[in-house]
Amino acid sequence: MKIVFIINPVAGNGRALKKWHRFVKTVNFPFEQVTTRFSGHAAEIAAGYRERQESALLIGFGGDGTLREIVAGATGAKELIVGSVAAGSGNDFTRAYGTFKDARAIEKFLLNPVYRREDLAQLIDGAGFQFVSSSGIGFDAEITIAVNRSASKKKLNQLGIGKLVYVLYVVRTFLKFEKFTLSVEVDGKWITYSDVWLATVSNQPYFGGGMRISPASITDDGLLELTVVHQISRLKLLLVFGTVFSGAHTRFKEVSQMSSTEFRLSTDKPVCRHIDGDDAGMSLPNEMVVYSVSQYDWKSIY
């Protein structure tokens, strides 16, 4: 089995490349390496291995966006296993799926390469977006997209204070966010939520860099979980965010959760969306967005 490192040089606010230069000095086995040059490149690289039916362990050296792309490219391939080395900012992928701490862990895996078949989720609104961890509509997506598009992010990253941009956008979005009405069709029933802050569809428990938003999510059960935070004051929302790292937020009546194989969502106004922390456009008023899951679609290290 070939070992292929797919390195995203801009992940982790640019720290991934420096980490790679340190990491590669510790590797004592043959490997291939490819550095991504643009958004979407990791998916193309993985799809190339799939099309050539090569047997390989693809190791994403980046964050959640990099791993999402690699999984999307590798999905359905019999001979590809996906692993990771955490080198992003949030690294939620590595909290639920297999990850290598160091080069020795990769050597150990190669002695006994056991994998697990995992689910792949998708968001369909005409176009299709695949994701491995979560997709959000609302407050969290608005912050994510504002940070990703921020012109000042690059400059502040160079100064080593990139996290400040995130904090600034959290505060700004918190103060000016316009809540929305969300209609959900699940198992043939319609539910309407008013004054919604966010709706997140999860395939694994974590999102937003370690927040345990969906404690019931399991990566290979063929189900997705929907979390809706609604009809809550700004003050109480702060309290809920304080408890989400432990998963205790699920006790609040303003946090609704449910499981299914498919959710159909529509909003009453344009609302931002993300998939695994990357921009996934807007949900337009009264447009139907379908979330579904394919079971056992790709292989993660075990």
Ligand SMILES: Nc1ncnc2c1ncn2[C@@H]1O[C@H](COP(=O)(O)OP(=O)(O)OP(=O)(O)O)[C@@H](O)[C@H]1O
């Ligand atoms: N050479 C490149 N130039 C610009 N963008 C790139 C390049 N290579 C990959 N990308 C994009 O960089 C984005 C961010 O990568 P990634 O999500 O892995 O890092 P991160 O945002 O730091 O980590 P996390 O999502 O865990 O917080 C991805 O959407 C990917 O498509």
